[in-house]
Amino acid sequence: MNQPRTFAHVDTWVFDLDNTLYPHHVNLWQQVDVRITEFVSSWLQVTPAEARKLQKDYYLRFGTTMRGMMTLHGVSADDYLAYVHKIDHSPLQPNPALGEAIANLSGRKLILTNGSVDHVDAVLARLGLATHFDGVFDIIAAQFEPKPAAQTYQKFLADHAVDPTKAAMFEDLARNLTVPHQLGMTTVLVVPDGTKEVVREDWELEGRDAAHVDHVTDDLTGFLAGLSPL
Structure with a gap:
C-alpha cells in the first residue's frame, strides 16, 4: 500500500468551494x-x-x-x-479561524469550482475569506465542462501555471480527486463532521477509503492549522 502524499513540497493550495470552505451541515x-x-x-x-x-x-x-x-x-x-445561484447566503457565518489557517499556508491559494465567480464572491464575502485567495477558476473558465472532466483540470493548471506535483487539492467529492491525484497532486477529502444532518446523495459521501484520497478530514480549519508550520 502506497503511503499518502504529504505537504512539505506544496506551493499551491487548491480548494473547491461548496461544502468544502464551509461546513456541509449549513446545507447552502x-x-x-x-x-x-x-x-x-x-x-x-x-x-x-x-x-x-x-x-x-x-x-x-x-x-x-x-x-x-x-x-x-x-x-x-x-x-x-x-x-x-439566486439564493440566501445568510446561513454562512464569518470564519476568521479558517481565514487565519489559510493565510498561514505558504504559497498561492486558488479556488477550483463548478460554480460561478458570482457565487464564489458571495460565499467568500459571507465567510470573510475574500482577501485570502489569489485566483478563481469557475465553470465559465472551464468552458462549462465541470469537474471531474480531465480537460477541466488541465485547463485550470495551464491557466494558473500550476505544477500539479507541487499542489494540494481539497474537495468534498471523492470522484473529483481522481484526476488531481493522477496528475500528482496531494489530495484531501473534506467530509461532514457527523454531528449534524446533511442533505447529500449517497454517492456524494463515498470514497473515503479510495486510493486516490491521501487524507480525509471533517475539520478543514483544524487540518490546515496543523499544516501551517510547514
Whole structure:
C-alpha cells in the first residue's frame, strides 16, 4: 500500500468551494438544489418529481445538471447560473479561524469550482475569506465542462501555471480527486463532521477509503492549522 502524499513540497493550495470552505451541515447547496429542480421543471415542462429525477441523473452522468441541460436541451449557461445561484447566503457565518489557517499556508491559494465567480464572491464575502485567495477558476473558465472532466483540470493548471506535483487539492467529492491525484497532486477529502444532518446523495459521501484520497478530514480549519508550520 502506497503511503499518502504529504505537504512539505506544496506551493499551491487548491480548494473547491461548496461544502468544502464551509461546513456541509449549513446545507447552502440545498437551496441551489431546489432552484435547479425548479429550473428543470420549468424548462422541460415536467412535474417537479420528474425534474428531480432528471436533475440527479444529469448530475451523475455529466458532472453538473447544467452540463446535461446544455448538452441535451440547449439551455443557456448564463440563464441557468443566474437562476440557480439566486439564493440566501445568510446561513454562512464569518470564519476568521479558517481565514487565519489559510493565510498561514505558504504559497498561492486558488479556488477550483463548478460554480460561478458570482457565487464564489458571495460565499467568500459571507465567510470573510475574500482577501485570502489569489485566483478563481469557475465553470465559465472551464468552458462549462465541470469537474471531474480531465480537460477541466488541465485547463485550470495551464491557466494558473500550476505544477500539479507541487499542489494540494481539497474537495468534498471523492470522484473529483481522481484526476488531481493522477496528475500528482496531494489530495484531501473534506467530509461532514457527523454531528449534524446533511442533505447529500449517497454517492456524494463515498470514497473515503479510495486510493486516490491521501487524507480525509471533517475539520478543514483544524487540518490546515496543523499544516501551517510547514
